[in-house]
Amino acid sequence: xxxxxxxxxxxxxxxxxxxxxxxxxxxxxxxxxxxxxxxxxxxxxxxxxxxxxxxxxxxxxxxxxxxxxxxxxxxxxxxxxxxxxxxxxxxxxxxxxxxxxxxxxxxxxxxxxxxxxxxxxxxxxxxxxxxxxxxxxxxxxxxxxxxxxxxxxxxxxxxxxxxxxxxxxxxxxxxxxxxxxxxxxxxxxxxxxxxxxxxxxxxxxxxxxxxxxxxxxxxxxxxxxxxxxxxxxxxxxxxxxxxxxxxxxxxxxxxxxxxxxxxxxxxxxxxxxxxxxxxxxxxxxxxxxxxxxxxxxxxxxxxxxxxxxxxxxxxxxxxxxxxxxxxxxxxxxxxxxxxxxxxxxxxxxxxxxxxxxxxxxxxxxxxxxxxxxxxxxxxxxxxxxxxxxxxxxxxxxxxxxxxxxxxxxxxxxxxxxxxxxxxxxxxxxxxxxxxxxxxxxxxxxxxxxxxxxxxxxxxxxxxxxxxxxxxxxxxxxxxxxxxxxxxxxxxxxxxxxxxxxxxxxxxxxxxxxxxxxxxxxxxxxxxxxxxxxxxxxxx
Numbered sequence: 264x265x266x267x268x269x270x271x272x273x274x275x276x277x278x279x280x281x282x283x284x285x286x287x288x289x290x291x292x293x294x295x296x297x298x299x300x301x302x303x304x305x306x307x308x309x310x311x312x313x314x315x316x317x318x319x320x321x322x323x324x325x326x327x328x329x330x331x332x333x334x335x336x337x338x339x340x341x342x343x344x345x346x347x348x349x350x351x352x353x354x355x356x357x358x359x360x361x362x363x364x365x366x367x368x369x370x371x372x373x374x375x376x377x378x379x380x381x382x383x384x385x386x387x388x389x390x391x392x393x394x395x396x397x398x399x400x401x402x403x404x405x406x407x408x409x410x411x412x413x414x415x416x417x418x419x420x421x422x423x424x425x426x427x428x429x430x431x432x433x434x435x436x437x438x439x440x441x442x443x444x445x446x447x448x449x450x451x452x453x454x455x456x457x458x459x460x461x462x463x464x465x466x467x468x469x470x471x472x473x474x475x476x477x478x479x480x481x482x483x484x485x486x487x488x489x490x491x492x493x494x495x496x497x498x499x500x501x502x503x504x505x506x507x508x509x510x511x512x513x514x515x516x517x518x519x520x521x522x523x524x525x526x527x528x529x530x531x532x533x534x535x536x537x538x539x540x541x542x543x544x545x546x547x548x549x550x551x552x553x554x555x556x557x558x559x560x561x562x563x564x565x566x567x568x569x570x571x572x573x574x575x576x577x578x579x580x581x582x583x584x585x586x587x588x589x590x591x592x593x594x595x596x597x598x599x600x601x602x603x604x605x606x607x608x609x610x611x612x613x614x615x616x617x618x619x620x621x622x623x624x625x626x627x628x629x630x631x632x633x634x635x636x637x638x639x640x641x642x643x644x645x646x647x648x649x650x651x652x653x654x655x656x657x658x659x660x661x662x663x664x665x666x667x668x669x670x671x672x673x674x675x676x677x678x679x680x681x682x683x684x685x686x687x688x689x690x691x692x693x694x695x696x697x698x699x700x701x702x703x704x705x706x707x708x709x710x711x712x713x714x715x716x717x718x719x720x721x722x723x724x725x726x727x728x729x730x731x732x733x734x735x736x737x738x739x740x741x742x743x744x745x746x747x748x749x750x751x752x753x754x755x756x757x758x759x760x761x762x763x764x765x766x767x768x769x770x771x772x773x774x775x776x777x778x779x780x781x782x783x784x785x786x787x788x789x790x791x792x793x794x795x796x797x798x799x800x801x802x
Contacts, residue, residue, distance in 0.1 A: 276632070290621070305749065340788060347795065381507070388500065398486070405479065412472065419465070 279632075344788065351795070
């Protein structure tokens, strides 16, 4: 009866524990539902973040479209400027061709002037050569006269010698002949002396003339040497001039060939220039038309720019308004999120604290109950052990009694003359011993079965407690992770709002600077086009 009551009490305790476990599972489901609601709120916040990011992407796409339109306008403007630059290059080429033509004409004039100077120098050199030839002829004539004078002097000297010989002969004859002959000889001598005086005078005159002629010859020789040197120098100059003249003639011929080529090229270039002038005139007309069109385009572009500026200003105002609204909404959302999160977190913390307190109290109660049950089970196990020991002692006593009875039976069996009554006693003892053994085995089974049940129940309860503790630890870790994720998402929201604000400010500044730069570039281009057009019209 005691074992059945204990079993019923254990069953009741087990049912209570199962009810408590079910209640704990319900509380866990409630906590999980609250965590699911928190995840839903996080998903809503993420959706709001994605909406804000999509709005930022739309704003960036609008900016990209505006940049594409501006790049297309810039390309058209660069194409127009490239066409104008090509026309300017054509004009510069025409100017270079004209400069080359003028330089070629100047070089031709210079070559003609140099040729005239060279011809004058050649004529002067020819005159100098003629004068040198005339002086050389005069020197040859003087040399011939000197030779004739020398011959005459030699003849006179020979005549003097002959006269002296005749005088000597006359003196000899005078010494030999008579006075008549002497007188005749004297007369002849007087005539010879007079002739000698005249001859001496003539010889002196001729000697003076010879001295004069020798001086003139030396002077003439010096002059001839100088003139020969001058002639050699002049001949060298003449040779150089001839070589220079030949070279210059070759250069002149080459220049004439080049001039013919240049004239042909100039004629061709003139024709081309006329054609290009006609084309340039047509192109100027086209350019005028294009400039008028460009002015119209510039006016239209200015109007479009003004419209774009107004649209951009409207967009900027709308963006500012939207940013202000976004800021206000974000601030409101942040405040609401903070309030809601703070309230929700406070409620969650309160509920969690209450649940934790309840769980701790329930777990402490469960632990106390389990401890009491364990103590009761240990007490019952101790009682069962005591009973088991008592039964063992009874079994030992019974075995001793059986042993004694066996010994007695052996003694009786050793006695041959015992009666049938002893045999009946022995059978009774054996039956009693079998009953005692069967009762002991049944009692051992009964005692061992509740102890085994209590041990299994204790092990199951310990396993359940471990599972509950592990589940509680997992829930605490999940809640901590959720709190960390909530804090991280709040930081991401704050960072996203800051980035959106910075991007909006930078975008506004970049758009304003870009609009200013485009206005300045358009004004500079228009002014440069007007200046170029005015210069072309002036040319």
